[in-house]
Amino acid sequence: MRKLLIGVGNPTRGDDAAGIEVARRVRRVEACQEASGSYQLMDRWDGADEVILVDAARSGAPAGTIHRFEAHDEPLPGGVLATSTHSVGVIETIEMARRLGRLPERVVVYGIEVADLSPGVGLSDQVEAAVNELVAEIDHA
């Protein structure tokens, strides 16, 4: 069984890098990074039985909150993940894959609530802590 973690985000927009940082830090799961949640995610996860997607979230919850959704059975709620102005996002890609029969058997989506998306490198304290917490959880699962 192949399990793959994909971290989605922009490494130069502060906390938007949350997913990228999780992908960099996990040790016990095969991981990769993607700059956008666009349709090429499907090419990335082709052949995987289980995929874990980690993206930045902007639902209004306190910074550092970790949201968790299982997307293989039903659509994700809208309005949680941070969206990009010029590309398709993780949610639309998952729904497209569901229609095309290209969704892995198990899809778990984590959204990490952001504090600051200003241009620049580095996570806020709350998001840094959430990233470490999620990495520990995934590595010890």
Add this chain to the structure above:
Amino acid sequence: MYLKLRGEEVLDLKFKIFEPPRFYEAFLRGRRFSEAPDITARICGICPIAYQTSACNAMESAAGVELTGGLRALRRLIYCGEWIESHSLHVFFLHAPDFLGYDSALAMANDFPEQVQMGLKLKKIGNQIMTLIGGREIHPINIRVGGFFRVPTKTELESLVPDLEWALEAAMATTKWISDLPFPDFERDYEFVALQHPDEYAIHEGRIVSNRGLDIGVDEWDDHFEETHVAWSNALHARRKNGGAYHLGPMARYSLNSEQLTPAAKEIARVAGLGPTCLNPFRSIIVRAVEIAFACEEALRLIDGYVRPEAPSIEVEPRDAIGHGASEAPRGTLYHQYQIDSGGLIIDAHIVPPTSQNQLSIEDDLRAYVVGRTQLTDDQLQWQLEQAIRCYDPCISCATHFLDLTVDRE
């Protein structure tokens, strides 16, 4: 968009682009001539190769050099990749849903999963060409004035052949499928402007020609075209100096150069019912599909004839000069002009993208298209006008529902 109607009559129509200026031309000043391809690539994430190529052409023309042999073939080949990638995105994900009655590709995927899969795979193959030659698909990093930093081996390029052979078949099937869709009955008498080259269907270089007798070198652009500000839009409006609107893009290229298409592309254009010209902007989706087939066939031809250059680039010595460069972005002719000094610093830059050149033509289309449709509700009218704008594949078309229409009915 603002539309003022009196009964059937269009009293006023203003297509307002509110996205603010990005000041690329200003911040190019003072940078080295060699930086222009990488800086201007950032103007567009869908067609960076167009920006890099037009910038390279301009700098090379200022220095009095030009690419030949394998370097020229690679410049054309990576551009084929961009046409495949960009046209596939537009045909399958932005335009086809309009004719099938869906408001997005996601909605269309329920009923047409095979076509959506095909579109995704075609787009990916275009991206593969860009990644192999350019280092990555978005804003490639391997292109430089004078050529490349590294050139691929013939074996590396040949790895693309099986996918390209599939893509050619897929593009031909797509053209046939698309040509059977229902299109609005709408034609206009355009002045088509595109590059033309004596030996090939122009992509990455050529003279600027039109169907009304224009035939000029790229360095004469300023003598025949001008850009003007209008109060209602942040996008500049380009026009012919002695006239008005002109039309760039697939229909213009096809109408001016279709005799030079590769054999399979020419044949599928015939099967799809395209004549020597195409004046219905909605049918531009068929021309785009034909151009995908052409780009696949041309890429296969270029790979077959490829001989790896001994050096990845030629020497480009800057001199005090003005350089002009143009190439055929998927959306139409993209013109760059740079003044550089003898030390190689950019004194002035002027970039004219296809979307701004098509602004007037878009407005003229909308004005004509509204006639006979004034009885529609504002919502229906908005959807139909969005479709008319999407024919141009302008950058703004990425947003499916981007038009904020105000109709003032007297």
